[in-house]
Amino acid sequence: MRDVILLGIVVAALPFACRHTWIGVLLWTWISIMNPHKLAWGFAMSMPFAAMAAGATVVSLFITKDKVRLPSHPAIVALILLTLWMVVTTVFAIHPDESWIDLKRTFKIQAMTLVAAAALRERRHIELFIWVNALSLAFYGFKGGLFTILTGGGQRVWGPPGGFIEGNNEVGLALVMVIPMMNYLRAVATRRWVRISLTVLMLFTAVAVLGTQSRGAFLAISAMGLVLWMRSKEKAKAAIVIGLIGLVLTQFMPASWDERMQTIGTYNQDSSAMGRINAWQMTTHLANDRFLGGGFFIYTNELFARYAPVPDDVHAAHSIYFQVLGEHGYVGLILFLSIGFFTFRTASRIRREAQRREDAGWLYHLSGMMQVSMVGYAVGGAFLSLAYFDLPYNVMVIIVASERWLHDKEASKESRGAFGSAGPVAKLAQRPRGSPTS
Template sequence: MRDLLVLSFLVAFLPLALRSPLCAFLLWSWGGMIAIQSHVYGFMLSVPVVQLFALISLVQLVMTRRGGQTAYWGGGTSIIMLLLILHGLMCALLAYSGLPRNWELFSNMAKTVLLCLIIPVFLTSRERLNIYVILIAISVSFHGMLDGLKYLSSAGNHNAHGIPKFGDNNHYAIVLLMVIPLLIYVGRHAERWLLRWGVIAVGLLTFLAVLATNSRGGLLSLIVMGLWLIMLSKRKLVGMALAAMLAMLVVQLAPDRWFDRMDTIKEANDDDSFMGRVTAWKRASAIAVENPVFGGGYHAGQFDGIFDRFRYEPGLLGFVETPDVSYAAATHSIYFEVLGDQGFVGLLLFVALLGNAFYNWWRIRRLARKNPLQLGWAHSLADMLSACLLVYAVGGAALSAAYFELPYYLVMLLQMVWVQVRDHASHSAAPNLALRRPQAHTAHAQPSDTP
């Protein structure tokens, strides 16, 4: 049945994608984020739906002349992404031999960067940016809505694990948290009350799905996100009141085992799971110390041969006593994952990408404050995007999610919001300059020697 539904969707939207490069691009993004292949079990498994829309989008992009439209400009974000993928290519080429997922992970990263580099071609207006934000919010919150409903129907006994694309329960919690600020933005700017309340309902269900993951990292990231949003809010008392209401909702719905699980956060030094992560960080940093420029290759630390070689190496964390781990495991940190895979240069580029995003957020706020009537939407969207990336930066410190595509899309969205704000500011200043120049010329005019 699901295969027939997906096939019907493909038949219905394929003509639209063939007619419009923008539609093809949106369907490409939507299919990837909702992981459409994970919802089929039969003959549609062999149909590359996402790749089909990607191919249509790229072919139309090459064949279509975009005369008269805004010139391509991805700014510093595009430059950093290009450097990141070129460096990643060298890391894959010079990786330790035998890494089973080396080229698979590089290929996935290259596809992500390719889509990000195309974003500035299509998202050239406020309306298109809003459409893309809604698309991402719907794609990810769809999964959260389902798990939130299951959590309610089971009286808090449902355990949410998400789909394979999102990883385990900890990864899933961070993915859901990253989309909640986008739902807040959509609900805040929705003109119809029915849509606004619908978005609020989806947001609450997504919040419940985060609780259903039983993720301690998810709880910490949720607290950080809440504090960040309250700090940015103009109505801090209202924000604190909403936070208190959500806390009361947790107390009423969450079972005792959830509180027992969260209570172990304060025992990190005695937690074998957490200390196992630190052991993996040691191994990743040891690989980077031996290969400072290009690292060991994608997921080198998870390969048995490399694990045995660096098993007892202290790396950069030799001052921390950790238990002996007898098997190769994931790095459990976006920062140490990149460090071990791509060396110190790769980590520098990765951190620069996130840092540049927050720099764009600061620039957007600085200019948008001067014209809140026309740029209030940009200020609001930039704040929500910064909250999404803060969740990723904090929650990802204990997760192997360096190559997940969503944060890269959000980074490029911030760049495009900045482009809109910058262009608006320059256009607003242009008429004023045009009016002032004749006055200045008249005041300083000199007699002409020519008749």
């Protein structure tokens, strides 16, 4: 039954995706982030739903009457250059055949990211895109949170089979990143039941993050809490609220969870942590030896024997930074970091400008939450191999599209967003102009 329902939803959406590129982007994002077909039990599990959505979206580029134009933003330029550089590093990879497989998957994601940046123009487009990202992962957040509560935190939460976030560490970071998105949607919702529902989802998702027992995800959510506290105007009150929430959530977890988190401070005594450090050293030595890096497929006995301090301790990079460094060299790492730098800087610029405009109060809150999400990714990603996962690139799309809306006189006439959202506009309008950002 699940297979039939899923197939029906996708088939019904395809004609609309062919007509409107932004609908194709939403369909692709849902399938790519949530992997709903992996939750089916029959024929749908192996159906190429992502390819179907991508194909319909490409068709729409030629027949749609909507405005579709790729903005000339520095983050977009960096993404294009990084993608082209990955092609070069794959051509000269140590294991080119295996690297081409990963390149194809990564290339599809980056291509659809560019299409999304070109298609999302209106506020409702941006907010629907956020809703799709948020709910696609909130499903696993609610499910994982409920599982953690029912098992007393004694078992780990895992992600959907297949895809980037199957592991407990990976799904933990993805859930961390999506919490600020849900918080934004909660803040701009005009219906009380929506705000309450999103608050519940955020709490369950936070519980699910702890339930993954991922140390990287725990550091990421802690870093996000610190950023929220630093930006609060009432720091004492914020410290109490954040502290109480953290205390309640962590006290619920069993002693085994406490013991695992305590190993963060004694990483040199933990075999898993030392294995990661060994992999980091391997990728660094590889990048120092090969200007182009080794390509996507480098985590082999052969290369660890050549470049790692401990040759027989073979691990994945377990870090977005060392992953890109080892696979694509220092040039690839610089381009990868540039995407985040330009996105974060643009979000800061949006916050400053939106604070002075009554019609853009929603962007003030949105850009702030996207920065919080980026901090979570930057911290948690230091311990996970998630350099090519869709979600951080979708954050970039949200910021780039938001800046375009801010400077588009036609788009800025919108007074409401998706599902009638308004946002903290009235509250911001009361703030004196020129007042410092919170």
